[in-house]
Amino acid sequence: xxxxxxxxxxxxxxxxxxxxxxxxxxxxxxxxxxxxxxxxxxxxxxxxxxxxxxxxxxxxxxxxxxxxxxxxxxxxxxxxxxxxxxxxxxxxxxxxxxxxxxxxxxxxxxxxxxxxxxxxxxxxxxxxxxxxxxxxxxxxxxxxxxxxxxxxxxxxxxxxxxxxxxxxxxxxxxxxxxxxxxxxxxxxxxxxxxxxxxxxxxxxxxxxxxxxxxxxxxxxxxxxxxxxxxxxxxxxxxxxxxxxxxxxxxxxxxxxxxxxxxxxxxxxxxxxxxxxxxxxxxxxxxxxxxxxxxxxxxxxxxxxxxxxxxxxxxxxxxxxxxxxxxxxxxxxxxxxxxxxxxxxxxxxxxxxxxxxxxxxxxxxxxxxxxxxxxxxxxxxxxxxxxxxxxxxxxxxxxxxxxxxxxxxxxxxxxxxxxxxxxxxxxxxxxxxxxxxxxxxxxxxxxxxxx
Amino acid sequence: xxxxxxxxxxxxxxxxxxxxxxxxxxxxxxxxxxxxxxxxxxxxxxxxxxxxxxxxxxxxxxxxxxxxxxxxxxxxxxxxxxxxxxxxxxxxxxxxxxxxxxxxxxxxxxxxxxxxxxxxxxxxxxxxxxxxxxxxxxxxxxxxxxxxxxxxxxxxxxxxxxxxxxxxxxxxxxxxxxxxxxxxxxxxxxxxxxxxxxxxxxxxxxxxxxxxxxxxxxxxxxxxxxxxxxxxxxxxxxxxxxxxxxxxxxxxxxxxxxxxxxxxxxxxxxxxxxxxxxxxxxxxxxxxxxxxxxxxxxxxxxxxxxxxxxxxxxxxxxxxxxxxxxxxxxxxxxxxxxxxxxxxxxxxxxxxxxxxxxxxxxxxxxxxxxxxxxxxxxxxxxxxxxxxxxxxxxxxxxxxxxxxxxxxxxxxxxxxxxxxxxxxxxxxxxxxxxxxxxxxxxxxxxxxxxxxxxxxxxxxxxxxxxxxxxxxxxxxxxxx
Numbered sequence: 001x002x003x004x005x006x007x008x009x010x011x012x013x014x015x016x017x018x019x020x021x022x023x024x025x026x027x028x029x030x031x032x033x034x035x036x037x038x039x040x041x042x043x044x045x046x047x048x049x050x051x052x053x054x055x056x057x058x059x060x061x062x063x064x065x066x067x068x069x070x071x072x073x074x075x076x077x078x079x080x081x082x083x084x085x086x087x088x089x090x091x092x093x094x095x096x097x098x099x100x101x102x103x104x105x106x107x108x109x110x111x112x113x114x115x116x117x118x119x120x121x122x123x124x125x126x127x128x129x130x131x132x133x134x135x136x137x138x139x140x141x142x143x144x145x146x147x148x149x150x151x152x153x154x155x156x157x158x159x160x161x162x163x164x165x166x167x168x169x170x171x172x173x174x175x176x177x178x179x180x181x182x183x184x185x186x187x188x189x190x191x192x193x194x195x196x197x198x199x200x201x202x203x204x205x206x207x208x209x210x211x212x213x214x215x216x217x218x219x220x221x222x223x224x225x226x227x228x229x230x231x232x233x234x235x236x237x238x239x240x241x242x243x244x245x246x247x248x249x250x251x252x253x254x255x256x257x258x259x260x261x262x263x264x265x266x267x268x269x270x271x272x273x274x275x276x277x278x279x280x281x282x283x284x285x286x287x288x289x290x291x292x293x294x295x296x297x298x299x300x301x302x303x304x305x306x307x308x309x310x311x312x313x314x315x316x317x318x319x320x321x322x323x324x325x326x327x328x329x330x331x332x333x334x335x336x337x338x339x340x341x342x343x344x345x346x347x348x349x350x351x352x353x354x355x356x357x358x359x360x361x362x363x364x365x366x367x368x369x370x371x372x373x374x375x376x377x378x379x380x381x382x383x384x385x386x387x388x389x390x391x392x393x394x395x396x397x398x399x400x401x402x403x404x405x406x407x408x409x410x411x412x413x414x415x416x417x418x419x420x421x422x423x424x425x426x427x428x429x430x431x432x433x434x435x436x437x438x439x440x441x442x443x444x445x446x447x448x449x450x
Numbered sequence: 451x452x453x454x455x456x457x458x459x460x461x462x463x464x465x466x467x468x469x470x471x472x473x474x475x476x477x478x479x480x481x482x483x484x485x486x487x488x489x490x491x492x493x494x495x496x497x498x499x500x501x502x503x504x505x506x507x508x509x510x511x512x513x514x515x516x517x518x519x520x521x522x523x524x525x526x527x528x529x530x531x532x533x534x535x536x537x538x539x540x541x542x543x544x545x546x547x548x549x550x551x552x553x554x555x556x557x558x559x560x561x562x563x564x565x566x567x568x569x570x571x572x573x574x575x576x577x578x579x580x581x582x583x584x585x586x587x588x589x590x591x592x593x594x595x596x597x598x599x600x601x602x603x604x605x606x607x608x609x610x611x612x613x614x615x616x617x618x619x620x621x622x623x624x625x626x627x628x629x630x631x632x633x634x635x636x637x638x639x640x641x642x643x644x645x646x647x648x649x650x651x652x653x654x655x656x657x658x659x660x661x662x663x664x665x666x667x668x669x670x671x672x673x674x675x676x677x678x679x680x681x682x683x684x685x686x687x688x689x690x691x692x693x694x695x696x697x698x699x700x701x702x703x704x705x706x707x708x709x710x711x712x713x714x715x716x717x718x719x720x721x722x723x724x725x726x727x728x729x730x731x732x733x734x735x736x737x738x739x740x741x742x743x744x745x746x747x748x749x750x751x752x753x754x755x756x757x758x759x760x761x762x763x764x765x766x767x768x769x770x771x772x773x774x775x776x777x778x779x780x781x782x783x784x785x786x787x788x789x790x791x792x793x794x795x796x797x798x799x800x801x802x803x804x805x806x807x808x809x810x811x812x813x814x815x816x817x818x819x820x821x822x823x824x825x826x827x828x829x830x831x832x833x834x835x836x837x838x839x840x841x842x843x844x845x846x847x848x849x850x851x852x853x854x855x856x857x858x859x860x861x862x863x864x865x866x867x868x869x870x871x872x873x874x875x876x877x878x879x880x881x882x883x884x885x886x887x888x889x890x891x892x893x894x895x896x897x898x899x900x901x902x903x904x905x906x907x908x909x910x911x912x913x914x915x916x917x918x919x920x921x922x923x924x925x926x927x928x929x930x
Contacts, residue, residue, distance in 0.1 A: 049518065319862075335847065350862035353829070361868065363853040368844035368874040375869040378827075378859040 030127045035149035041142035050140040053326045053358045054268055054297045059240070062210050065181045066150060071097050073104040077174035080204045084423035085170075094172040098152035098183040108167050113158040117186055120156035129188070133218050135303065136246045136272040143242045144270075147216040151186035154216075157199075161192035161222070168417050169199045173215055175239060177207045184214045191225040191253075198417055200230040205239040216244045221253040223277070228416055229257040234427055236264035244270045249309075251277025258415050259286040259298060259315075260424055263431050267296045273311070274303040275337075285411045286315035287424070289431050290323025290355070297326040304337040304367075313344040316411050318404060318432065319355035329374070330362040337367050344374035349381060349407060401434040464722055466689035470557040470580075474663045477534035483507065486635055489534050493638065495607050498615060506624035506634035513628045519791040520820045520852060521760050523696070523733065531698060533636045535663035537580060554580060557660065577602060577641045577657045579670060589653065599644040600655055603671050606642035613644060617675055621704040621741045621768070629700040629735040629762075633669045637702070640670035645680035645711070654683050654910055659701075661690035661721070661732070667698035674704070676711035678744065683714040683910055688757070690722040694730045696759060701736045709744025709771065714752070716909050717765075718917050721757035728787025728816070731759025738765035742774030742800075750777040751794065752908045754917040759788060764822065766795035769803035769831075776805040779905040781917075784817030784849070793823035793840075793854075798831035798864070807838035810902050813849035820852040827864045834864035842872040843901055 043059050044051035073096050081092060092106040093114060100116050107114065117125075130148070137144050159165060175183055191197060205211060221227050233241060241264065247255055261267050273282050288296045302311045317325050331342045348357045361374040381403055389399035408428065415421040428434075477488050486507055490500045515526070537554060557580070577587045577600065593600050599610065607614050624634035641657040661668045676682055690697065699721065705713050715738075724731025734757075740749035751765040767776030778794040796805035805825065813819040821840045842851035853870045875897050883893035899906075899918075906914055 338847070348859070350859065353862050355862060357857070357859045359857045361853075361855060361870070363842075363870060363872055364850070365842070365844070365852060365872050366850040368847045368849070370844075370872060370874075372872040373870060374853070375867075376855070376857055377865070377867045378857060379865040379867075380862045 024121050026127050027121050030130070031149045034145040038142050038145035038149055041139060041145065044140070044142060048140055050299065050328070054295075059212065062180050062212075064210075064212060065179060071099065071176065073101045073174065074176050074206060076206045077172060077176065077204045078104060081170055081172055081202055084419050086419055088419055089167050091167060091169045092172065093155055093157075093170065094174060095153070095155065095185050095187075096172075096174045097176065097181075098185045100153050100155060109165065111160060111163050112165065112169065113160065115156050117151075117154040117156045117188055120188070125156070130218065133246045133248065135274060136301070141244070141270060143214050144216060144244050147184045147186060147214050147244065150182065151184040151216070154186040154188070157187070157189045159189075159191045159195045159197045159225075162194045164195065165197040168420075169197060171199065171201045173201060173203050173213065175205045175207050175211045175213055177209060177211055180210045182212045182214060185216075187215070187217045189217065189219045189227075191219075191221045191227055193222045194224045195222065196226040198228045198230075200232060200417060200420060202232045203236055203239070203241060203243075205236050207238050210238055210240060212240045212242070214242045217246070219245065219247040219255075221247065221249045221255055223250045224252045225250070226254045227256070229255070230415060230417060230420055231257065231259045231269065232420065232424075233260065233264050233267050234262040236267065239265060241267040242270070243268065245272065247271075247273045248276050249273065249280040249282065252279045253277070254281040254283075256283040256414070257285065258411070259284070259288075261286070261288040261296045261298075262427055263289060263291055263294055264296065265294060269296075269298045271298070271300040272303075273301065275306045275309040278306050278308045280306070280309040282309075282311040283414070284311070284313040284315075285414050287408050287411050287428075288315070288317045288325055289428065290317070290319050290321075290325050291431070292321030292323060292354075294323045295325070298328070299326075300329045302331050302342065304331070304333040304340045304342060306334075307336060307338045307340065309337065309340055311342045314411060315346045316408050317346075317348040317357065318351065318408070319348060319357055320351045320432075322352070322354040324356045325358075327357075327359040327376075328362070329360070330364065331372060331374070333365040333367050333370055333372065335366040338369040340367060340370040340372065342370070342372040346376045347407070348378045349404070350378060351381065397434065401429075401432075404432060404434065466720065467691050467722060469691040470553055470662050472553045472662070473538040475536050475538045476532045476663070476666070479532055479665070480529045481507075481531070481533055481636065485533055489636060489638060492534060492536075493604050493607070495604070496611055498611070499607060502619070502624075503635050506631050507636075509625055510628065510631035510635055513631055515628050519762050519822070520818060520854075521762060521789040521791050523760055523789075526698060526733070528632075530665070532663065532666040533669070534638055535666040557662070577655075579639055579641070579657060579659045580662055593651075596649050596652070597646040598649060598651055599642065601642055603637075603640040603642045603673060606673070610642075610644070613675065614642070614673070617704070617706055618673060619704075621706060621739045622702050622737050627737060630702050630737045633671060633700045633702045633737070637669045637671040640672045640701070642672070643674040643682060643684065645676045645682045647677045648679040649677075650680065651682040654685055656685040656687070659686070659688040661697060661699065664697075665695065667700065669699075670701045672701070672703040674713055674715070675706045676708060676713050676747075678708045679710040681712045684716070685910060686715070686717045687720070689720050690732055696724075696731055696733055698733050699735070699758075701738075703736070703738040703765075705740030705749055707740065707742050707744065707747035707749050707774075710746045711744065712748040712750075713740060714750045714910075715740070715765070717751075717753040717755075719753065719755045719757050719761070723757045723788050724759040724786065726786045726815075728759070731788070732757065733760045734758035734763060735760075736763040738763065739768065740766070740776075741768040742771050742776065742803075744774075745771045745800075746773045747771050748775040748777070750779070750908070752779040752905065753781070753792075754905070754909070755780065755782040755790060755792060758790070761788075761790040761792050763792045764794055766797070767805065768797045768799065769805065770799045772800040773802045774800055775803070777908075778805075778807045778809070779908045780809045781812070781902045781905045782809070782819055782821075783812045784814065784819045786815040786817060788815075788817040790818070791820040791822055793821045795824040796826070796836060798825075798827045798834040798836070801830070801832045801834075803831055803834050805836045807836070807840070808904050809838075809840040810905055811840070811842040811851055812845065812898070812901075813842065813851045814845040816848045818850040818852070820854060821870075822854040824856040824858070825866055825868070826858045827860055827866060829860045832861065832863050834861075836864075836866045838868040840868075840870040841901070842870075843898070844872065844874045
C-alpha cells in the first residue's frame with residue numbers, strides 16, 4: 001500500500017486519535033485541511049521542479065506507521081549532546097519521536113519561556129500564527145502539509161524582549177524505533193524585540209528501521225533581535241530527514257544559520273527566509289559532506305520583500321565515494337525591495353569519480369536598484385597545489401588536509417558556538433580521514449613538521 | 451528625466467512593421483493529417499517525408515504544451531492558424547532573380563537584405579524566406595564550385611534526399627519537445643547547408659526570415675552539416691509586420707559538426723515585439739541545437755535577441771567528440787511587455803570538452819528577462835571545463851531579471867564555474883562619466899556598449915553593425 005493510501009486511511013482512524021489530543025476545534029480543522037492538501041499533492045516526483053533531483057517516491061514502498069506514545073529518552077540520544085558540550089551550561093530541550101520529553105529537559109535560565117505547541121494552542125495561540133508563514137507553504141512542498149496534519153507535539157519557545165541569551169539553547173530531535181514510522185514535530189520560536197539567542201538543533205537517530213523525520217520549525221525574529229541557528233545532522237543512518245525551517249525577520253533584525261550535514265543517509269533541508277521589515281540581515285552558511293549511500297539536498301529561498309536588506313549565502317560541499325548532493329538557492333527580490341544586496345555562493349569539491357553534484361543557484365529579481373550575485377563551482381582538489389605542498393616536504397595526507405581545511409574553514413569559523421565548532425572540526429577530520437591537522441590552528445604545526 | 455527617457459525608449463518605432471501587399475495562397479486554417487498531406491504535396495517531397503511528418507504529428511497530439519518557462523501568455527489555439535502561406539506567384543521557386551515578384555524584392559530591399567547579386571560588395575550569400583517559402587537564394591553558383599550546398603531545405607529534400615535522411619532529426623528528434631514535434635509535422639521551408647570535407651566557406655551564409663501574412667505561423671527548419679575539417683559562418687535575421695494578433699514562430703535548427711569542423715551560427719532576432727501595451731508580437735518558440743560529433747569540432751552560437759513578444763529559446767551544444775568546444779554568446783534585450791526565457795545547454799560527453807557561456811540580459815519597461823541554462827558533465831567527460839557568466843542589467847523598476855542555471859557534475863576531474871550578477875547602472879559609474887564631461891546619454895551608451903561588448907565582438911562584421919544599431923534603438927537613453 002502506498003504512503004498516500006496509508007495516510008488516506010489514517011484520515012479515518014488514527015487521525016481522529018491524533019486530533020483528540022487537541023480540544024481546540026480550529027486546530028483540528030486546520031489539521032484536516034492540511035491533510036487534504038497533502039493527499040491532493042502526494043509525494044513529490046522528479047516532475048516537480050523543486051524536487052527534480054530528490055525523488056521521494058521510495059517512501060511509498062516503506063510500510064510506515066505513526067506513533068503517538070510518549071517514549072523514554074534513551075541514553076544514546078541523551079549522550080549525543082553531552083559528548084561535546086564538555087559540561088558548559090546550556091539549555092537542553094529533547095524532542096523524542098515527535099514528543100517533548102520534559103523530564104529530561106534542562107533549563108539553564110528562567111527567562112526562557114518554553115511550553116509545548118499543544119498547550120500553546122490550548123492557551124489561545126491561534127492558527128493565524130501558522131498561517132502567517134503562508135508564503136512558504138507553496139504547492140511544491142507537500143511535506144509541510146503532512147507535518148501540519150500529523151505533528152504530534154513540538155516546542156513553543158519565547159525569548160522575551162530585552163534579553164540576551166549567551167548560553168546556547170539545544171533542541172534535540174531524536175528518533176528510535178524498531179519499525180518504520182513517521183515522526184513529525186512542529187516547533188515555534190519567537191524572539192521578541194531587542195533580544196538575542198543561539199539555538200542549535202541536533203538530529204540524532206538510533207532506529208534500526210527507516211524513520212521519516214518530517215520536522216517544521218517556524219521562527220519569528222522580532223525588531224532589533226538576533227538569532228543564530230545551527231542545524232547539526234551527522235551520521236544519520238536510517239533516517240529520512242525532511243527539515244523545514246521558515247523564518248520571518250522584522251525590522252533591523254538578523255538571522256545567521258549554519259547547516260552542517262555530514263555523512264547522512266538522506267537529508268532534505270528547506271530553508272525559507274523572508275524579510276518582513278527593512279534593514280534585516282541574513283547569513284546562511286552550510287557545510288555538507290557526502291559519501292557512498294549519502295544524499296543531501298539543501299533547498300534555500302530568500303525572499304526580499306522589503307528594501308535595504310542584506311543576504312549572504314555560502315554553502316560548501318565535499319563529495320566522496322558515490323555520494324550525491326543537491327543545492328538549490330533562490331533569491332527573490334520583490335519590486336519594492338530597492339537597495340537589496342544579495343550574495344550567494346555554492347562551491348563543491350568532488351573527491352571521487354562516482355560522486356555527483358547538482359547545483360542550481362537562482363536569481364529572480366524585480367527591483368532595479370539592487371546588487372545581486374551568485375556563483376557556483378564544482379571542481380576537484382587542485383593537483384598543482386597538492387604538488388606545490390608535496391614538493392616542499394608536506395605529506396600527501398597533510399597537503400590534502402590543508403587544502404580541504406582551507407576550503408571549509410571559512411564556513412566553520414562562522415559558527416559562534418565554540419564547543420559545536422570544535423566538534424564539527426573533529427567530525428570532519430574523522431570523516432575525511434584526515435589527521436588532527438584539520439584544526440585551523442594546527443597549520444602552524446605543519447611548518448614545524450617540515 | 452528617467453520617465454522622459456523611458457518614454458522615449460518605449461515609443462521608439464519598430465522599423466520593419468510594414469506589410470507587403472502581395473497575393474498569398476493559404477492552406478485552410480487548422481491542423482490535421484490532411485493539412486500535413488497538403489503541405490507535403492505543395493512541397494513535392496518524397497514519400498519518406500510524409501511518413502516522417504505524420505509520425506511527428508501523431509506524437510505531437512500526445513504531447514502537452516510546456517509551461518515551465520517563466521513566461522505568461524494566453525492559451526494558443528493551434529487550430530486557428532494557417533500552417534502554410536506562400537506568395538501566389540511563387541508556386542515554383544523562381545530560377546533567377548528576374549523571375550522574383552518585384553514586390554517581394556522591394557520588401558527585402560526595404561529590409562536592407564541584398565538579394566541582387568550585383569551587390570556583391572556585401573559579400574553575403576542570402577536565402578530569403580517569406581512566410582512558408584524560400585523566395586531566392588543568392589551566390590548559389592559560386593558556392594557550388596566549391597561543392598558547398600546552400601539552398602532551401604525543400605530543394606535539399608528533393609535533390610539530396612540521402613543527406614537529409616541521414617541527418618534530419620538526429621539532433622532534434624521530433625520527440626524532443628512539443629514545439630519541435632509541431633515543427634517536424636508542418637515545417638514548410640528553411641535553409642540547408644552542406645560544407646564538404648576540408649572546405650572553408652569563403653563567405654557568410656545568411657537566411658533572412660520574414661513573416662508577412664496574417665493569422666499564420668512560421669515553421670522553418672534549418673539543417674547545417676559541416677563535414678570533416680570544414681568551416682562555415684552562418685547568419686540568421688528575422689522581422690515581421692506590426693499586427694494586433696500574436697503570431698507563432700516555431701523553428702528548429704540543427705547543426706552537425708564532424709571531425710575538426712567548425713560552425714559559427716549568429717542570430718539577430720528582431721521579430722515584431724508587440725506594441726507598448728504589449729499587444730501583438732511574435733511568440734518565438736524555437737529549438738536550436740548543435741552536436742559536435744567529431745573530435746576537435748566546434749560550435750559557436752551568438753545571438754542578439756531584441757524582438758518577439760515571447761522568446762523561448764535555448765541554443766544548445768552536445769559535445770560528443772573528444773576535445774570539442776561549445777560556445778554561447780547572447781544579448782537579450784526586453785522592453786515594454788516582452789518576455790524572454792532564453793539560455794543554453796552544454797552537454798559534455800567527450801573527453802577534454804570545453805564550453806563557455808556569456809549571457810547578457812538587459813530588461814526595461816515592464817519586461818521580464820530570464821536566463822535558463824544547463825551545464826551537464828557526464829561521467830565519461832574527463833577533464834571537461836565550463837565557464838558561465840550571466841549578467842543582467844535592469845533599466846527601470848518595473849522590469850525583472852532572473853537567472854536559473856542548472857549545474858550537474860558527475861566526475862571529479864572537471865571544473866565548472868558559474869557566476870551571475872544583477873544590477874542597474876550604478877550611480878558611481880554615471881557620476882564618474884558625468885564628471886568627465888560625458889553626457890548622461892553618451893555615458894549610458896558607453897556603459898551598455900561595454901556591458902555587451904564581449905558578445906558583440908563575436909558577431910560577424912556584417913551583423914555587428916546591425917546589432918549595435920538595434921541596441922542603440924532599443925536602449926537609447928533608457929536609464930536615468
